[in-house]
C-alpha cells in the first residue's frame with residue numbers, strides 16, 4: 001500500500017487495513033481487507049484526495065529534475081524531509097488587484113511588463129481568500145519536505161490594497177517566520193505620478209528549529225540589493241545573484257523550488273554543487289528552463305576551457 005494512504009488509514013480506521021490488491025476499486029470506492037473481511041470504503045469518507053493516493057517518488061525520479069505539475073500535488077509525492085531548503089517565489093496574485101498598473105494596463109513591475117499577459121498556464125487572478133488558502137497549502141507541504149534543520153526562503157511582495165497594507169501575514173501566520181529580508185531592486189519600473197516607484201520585495205525566512213546559516217552568512221545583513229533580471233523571456237524571473245546569495249549562505253545540499261519558472265534556482269544550485277528539485281506547472285517554461293540550464297553550463301565550460 002502507498003505510504004500516504006497507509007498513514008491516513010492507520011489514523012482513520014480502528015483496525016489495521018490492507019488494500020485488497022486483487023479487487024479493483026471503482027471510481028472513488030476502494031476495497032480493503034479489514035480483519036479478514038473484504039469491505040468497500042469510499043475514499044471521500046476517509047477524506048483522502050487523489051493527491052494523497054499518489055505513490056511517493058524515489059530519489060532518482062526527482063533529484064536534479066524539473067517535474068511538470070502543480071506545486072501542491074507534486075510536493076505530496078516527495079518524501080518527508082527530502083530537501084534542506086526551499087527557495088521560491090510563487091505567483092503573487094497580481095491580477096487580483098484594486099487598480100494598480102497590473103490591472104489597468106499601465107505596466108507592471110518588470111521592464112517589459114510581460115506579466116500583464118499573465119503566465120503561460122496560469123492567470124494569477126484568484127479571489128484573495130482562495131489565494132491565501134492555496135499559498136498556506138503550499139507552505140504546509142514545503143514544511144513537510146524540508147529536513148528538521150532546514151528552512152524556506154519565500155519571496156513575496158507587499159502591496160497596498162483598498163488603502164490597507166497587504167503584508168501577507170495572512171499567508172505566513174502560524175509558520176515559524178524567523179526573519180524578513182528586504183530585497184531592494186536597483187531601480188524600479190512601475191512609474192506612476194501618484195506614488196513613489198516601488199523598489200522592494202520581501203523574502204520570508206521560515207526556519208525549522210535546527211536551521212543555522214553557513215559560517216559568515218549572517219554578515220550579509222537583512223537588506224539586499226540586486227538588480228532585477230532583464231534578459232530572461234520568463235515574465236517574472238529571479239536574478240541568479242539573489243539565489244546565489246541565499247544558497248551560499250546555507251549548508252543546504254538539496255534545494256527545492258516548487259515554482260521553478262525559468263530554472264534560476266536550478267542554475268544557482270548547480271553552480272554551487274548542490275542538488276535541485278524543481279516543480280513547474282507550465283510545460284513550456286520547463287522546456288525553456290532545461291534549455292537555459294544546459295546553455296548556462298555549456299557556456300561556462302567553454303569559458304573555462306578557453307573556447308570562448
Ligand SMILES: C[S@@+](CC[C@H](N)C(=O)[O-])C[C@H]1O[C@@H](n2cnc3c(N)ncnc32)[C@H](O)[C@@H]1O
Nearest residue numbers: 070071091119122236237238259261262264281
Ligand atoms: C514568479 S514565477 C517564478 C519564477 C522563477 N523564480 C524564475 O526565476 O524563473 C511563478 C511560476 O509559478 C508557476 N506556477 C503557477 N501556478 C503553479 C502551480 N499551481 N504549480 C506550480 N507552478 C505554478 C508559473 O508558471 C510561474 O512560472
